[in-house]
Amino acid sequence: MKMIMADLEGVFLPEIWINVARKTGIEALNLTTRDIRDYDVLMSRRLAILKENHLTIQDIQAVIATLDPLPGAQKILNWIRSCSQFIILSDTFEEFARPLMAKLGFPTLLCHSLSIDDQGNVTDYHLRVDNPKQKAVQAFQGLNYQVIAFGDSYNDIGMIQAADQGFFFQPPDTVVADFPDIPVTRNYDELKSRLTRLLNDS
């Protein structure tokens, strides 16, 4: 049996932190896993910036609530879920993602979590496990699933390489240059064609 696993931001949703940077005017929040591969370094930097700028979880959620899924995301997700089981693997945080997951019809999301104090300050973040995407793929293979996985960035490489069938969706050129052997899809039509073929392969 097959299981489709996919990244969230850059695939179905806009990059959350980039949009928080845009709407708050804080340039330094523009960094993503595309720029800094070490997620721990990236997150520590982001939390320090939030603290310096006195931004609470409510401020960030107010920005996130104004975002929408990428054009066509809901349609392709509905199609995927009508013909296969599907789980999203993301390095986002439950507390950030929830309003946007509602807009996607609550597909299952495996990600991380935050600590928030009584004043709404984000005091810490909790990475659920090391290499969470790769380990999720391997856990499902252990349950006898053939995993099809796709994502757009460096933090998807472990997942894509561990999957039975893995490929990029709309990756930046730098990522493609670093991993030239991984197949690339560039829009939802190409994604649908590839998934149709992979789901029908026995």
Place this chain on the structure above:
Amino acid sequence: MKMIMADLEGVFLPEIWINVARKTGIEALNLTTRDIRDYDVLMSRRLAILKENHLTIQDIQAVIATLDPLPGAQKILNWIRSCSQFIILSDTFEEFARPLMAKLGFPTLLCHSLSIDDQGNVTDYHLRVDNPKQKAVQAFQGLNYQVIAFGDSYNDIGMIQAADQGFFFQPPDTVVADFPDIPVTRNYDELKSRLTRLLNDS
């Protein structure tokens, strides 16, 4: 982080085979895991009955398409999915479940699959893995999730006992008598109260 895992039939959906028995008038199809604990024995018997009665996958799907989720199931599921991640663990088959999963908004379902020939005859069934529910709970614990699990019958015991918090939902008296130490919820209000408490426990 927490993950809620639950059984499907008897919890959110009516028992599919019992309804196929009712609508086709084939008494022998009334058997479920509540009656025969060995799922392999049960399924071999069911497939033999389908063959004897010349019932195709189309016949069965036509019956299943007339079924609806249990009253209140969609509402409680929407609530669960708005406040936690959630996966259904079932011993049903993808081919049977799909029309009903659409009515539930396509929560992720881990189950089994069938082989169907060109004439629509169900020629075989494939159990994805031994003890699938228990192994799914353990796989998620390996991904650093605390698992809350509930179900109504014998094939849920491994899942309920492996979970960090496990309990029955609307179990028959025979199951409760055999496992008196497992807590019991008897309707969606009780389920919601218990889940609220378990999700808020740190």
